[in-house]
Amino acid sequence: MKFTTDNGSAVSESGNAQMAQTATKHAPLGAATILHVVNAFTTTFDEVIEWNKNRKTRKVLSGLTDAQLEDIGLERAEIAKI
Template sequence: MAYVASNTQAPLGAVATLRVVDSIYNLKNSVVAWNEARVTRKLLSRLSNEQLQDIGLTRADLF
């Protein structure tokens, strides 16, 4: 059986590039999560107190 040496080091700049891409990806996910929460709060704020109580929430739970 032959032994094959492998280069385990990443190419120059690959780690930095990966960190930049990961940062952009995480920022996008944060913005998406923030927007989903914003839309949900907006929709729930349109409900009456009685409707909120029916689903187990109070007005204070929205914010």
């Protein structure tokens, strides 16, 4: 007769603990590849969104005068770093 302990290992009447066997299931063929492709597209899309936001910010800041840039604590040379 076998009993199961709290941690899932089997113990026989003689007290010998046996290693619990777990089933290993694999994802369907190609599922991991599809996940990686989707992740790559999502990451690229997010990077393009961030780049476009920064491009718009640089464009607006470039249209300001040096006095206006000084008011917000920037110098013209710092615009390119955004």
